[in-house]
Amino acid sequence: MSKSEQALQWGMQYLTSKKLSIGDYKKVAHTPYSVVYAIKTEEGNVFYLKKTPAALFLEPKVLDFLKKQKCKNIPEVLAKNSDLCCFLMTSCGDISLHQLFKEEIYLIKLNQGISNYTAIQRVVENKAQQLLSLGIPDWRLNKFAELYYQLIQQDKLLLEEGLSRSEIDRLNQLYPRCVELCKDLAKYQIPETIGHCDFHENNILLDNKTGAVNIIDWGEIVITHPFFSLTGCLWHVTYFNKLKRTDLAYRKLQSQCIAPWLNLCNEENLLNALNISDQLNGIYAALGYARMYIATQDQSSTVQQKHHGAIAGCLRSFLQHNLQ
Numbered sequence: 001m002s003k004s005e006q007a008l009q010w011g012m013q014y015l016t017s018k019k020l021s022i023g024d025y026k027k028v029a030h031t032p033y034s035v036v037y038a039i040k041t042e043e044g045n046v047f048y049l050k051k052t053p054a055a056l057f058l059e060p061k062v063l064d065f066l067k068k069q070k071c072k073n074i075p076e077v078l079a080k081n082s083d084l085c086c087f088l089m090t091s092c093g094d095i096s097l098h099q100l101f102k103e104e105i106y107l108i109k110l111n112q113g114i115s116n117y118t119a120i121q122r123v124v125e126n127k128a129q130q131l132l133s134l135g136i137p138d139w140r141l142n143k144f145a146e147l148y149y150q151l152i153q154q155d156k157l158l159l160e161e162g163l164s165r166s167e168i169d170r171l172n173q174l175y176p177r178c179v180e181l182c183k184d185l186a187k188y189q190i191p192e193t194i195g196h197c198d199f200h201e202n203n204i205l206l207d208n209k210t211g212a213v214n215i216i217d218w219g220e221i222v223i224t225h226p227f228f229s230l231t232g233c234l235w236h237v238t239y240f241n242k243l244k245r246t247d248l249a250y251r252k253l254q255s256q257c258i259a260p261w262l263n264l265c266n267e268e269n270l271l272n273a274l275n276i277s278d279q280l281n282g283i284y285a286a287l288g289y290a291r292m293y294i295a296t297q298d299q300s301s302t303v304q305q306k307h308h309g310a311i312a313g314c315l316r317s318f319l320q321h322n323l324q
Contacts, residue, residue, distance in 0.1 A: 003051065004030075004051050006084055007035070007049060007051040007081065007084045007085075008025065008037050008039075008049055010081050010084060010086065011037070011047070011049035011088050012025070014078070014079050014088060015039065015041065015047065015088070020041045020042075020045065021042040021043065022039065022040075022041060022042070023041050023042040024039075024040045025037050025038065025040065026038055031303075031306065032053075032292075032301045032302050032303045032305070032306055033052060033053065033219075033292055033295065033303055034050055034052050034056075034219070035050070035051045036048055036049065036050045038091075045091075047078065047088055047089065047090060047091065048088070048089050048091060049086060049087075049088055050086060050087055050089065052085055052219060053295050053298075053299065054085050055294070055295035056219050056292075057082070057085040057219075058136065058219050058221065059087070059217075059218050059219035060077045060080040060087040060089075061134050061135070062134065062136070062194075062218045062219070062221050063076070063089070063218055064077055065130070065131075066120060069124055069127075070123070071119075071120045071123055071124075072116065072119075072120075073092070073116040073120075073213065074120070074216075075089040075214070075216060075218075076089060076090045076092075077089050078090065092205055092207065092212075092214040093206055093207045093212075093214050093216070094205070094206060094208045094209075095206050096202050096203070096204065096206075097109055097110055097113060097201035097202070097204045097206065097213075098200075098201045098240070101201060101241050104242075105237065105241050105249065107249055107253070109204075109206060109213055110201060110204070110237070110253065111252075111256045113201070113204035113213045113215065114233065114253070114256050114257055115256065115259075115260075116213055116215060117196065117199060117204075117229075118226070118230070118257070118259075119260065120194070121193045121194060121195075121226045121260075122261075124193055124194055125192070125193035125226070128140070128192065128223055131194065136194070136221050136223055137222045137223070138223050139195065139222040139228075139287065140192050140223055140224055141182045141185060141186045141192065141224075141225055142182075142186075144178075144182050144224070144225075144280070145182050147287055148175065148178050148283050148287070149175055149178075151283075151286060151287060151290055152171045152172055152175070152315075155168060158315075161308070161309055161310075161311045161312035162309050162312040163312045163316075167312075167315075167316070167319065170319060171318070174318070174319070174322055177322055178280070178283065178318075181276055181279055181280055182280070185225060185273055185276045185277060185280070188265055188269055188272070188273045189264070190227070190261055190270075190273060191226075192223060192224060192225055193223070193224075193226050194221050194222070194223060194224075195221065195222050195223070195224040195225070195228050195229040195284075196215070196217075196218065196221060196229045197220035197221070197222060197232070197284075197285075197288040197291075198217050198220045198288070199229040199230070199232060199233050200232065200236035201236065201240075201241075202236075203215060203216050203217045204216075220288060220291075222288075225277060227257070227258075227273060227274050227277035228284040229284075230257040230274070230277070231274065231277045231281045231284075232281055232285060233257075234250070234253060234254065234278075235281060254271065254274060255267075257274060258270035258271060258274055278321075279318070279321045279322075280318070281317070282315055282316070282317035282318035282321070283314070283315070283318050285314040285317075286310075286315050289303070289307060289311045289314065292307075293311075
């Protein structure tokens with residue numbers, strides 16, 4: 001029996017111990033970084049069993065912590081098994097916004113998802129030590145440039161990813177630029193908080209019964225500037241949908257992203273900070289992929305195999321922002 005099958009068995013045994021009758025189950029996701037089963041009960045409930053590599057088994061701790069802070073619009077952890085690196089959680093939606101956006105972007109729902117996410121960011125913005133104690137990586141601005149430097153010293157990895165020697169040299173030349181941008185962003189004194197490295201419309205779910213818009217996949221969390229994950233979301237929605245940066249709808253999304261911090265800075269300064277974050281977003285995304293590469297390197301199927309060239313593509317976007 002595979003580890004994922006053992007995890008499924010454990011999850012179903014837990015549910016039956018709670019006097020629930022298993023009706024049906026199916027695998028809904030299978031990637032190098034997670035296996036997810038939907039388990040339906042005869043009582044009409046749907047639960048999700050998620051298994052991850054050991055290095056990525058942060059999600060249940062993160063969700064429990066967020067619940068203690070009274071954060072909303074996230075799954076609830078029912079039980080976890082640290083030996084099998086899996087956990088059971090409640091369902092919190094029927095369809096992702098990515099699926100909903102097949103014909104058009106539903107801005108109201110996307111704005112609601114962004115609002116719910118940024119509300120969580122603000123709730124935990126002064127809890128860095130508690131977050132660090134959970135094992136969440138520290139990508140705060142005073143460490144961000146050093147993380148970039150460490151990444152661009154990995155010549156073998158970068159060459160395997162498809163970067164040329166001249167591109168790697170240019171990335172090294174841009175290290176002072178990264179330092180400068182981090183200092184510029186820090187001047188706005190926007191409190192650092194959690195950053196969901198995979199925050200986008202595919203991880204925002206709509207609950208058809210209640211109309212609630214919820215956020216899932218909280219395993220790829222770091223402590224960093226709040227705008228990095230927001231610029232990542234904006235990039236994702238333009239790349240995979242018919243939305244341009246010049247569209248009015250895009251500017252409205254930008255306004256939604258910065259709105260929760262208007263009590264700290266005026267709109268112009270917040271938009272400037274968002275623009276700086278956008279320039280650094282390629283580095284943020286590359287660091288996210290590098291983290292996932294390491295977490296799955298001992299598996300037969302790895303993130304590096306599935307997303308080969310992702311780090312190169314992300315770093316090239318940083319190069320594009322700094323063409324001379």
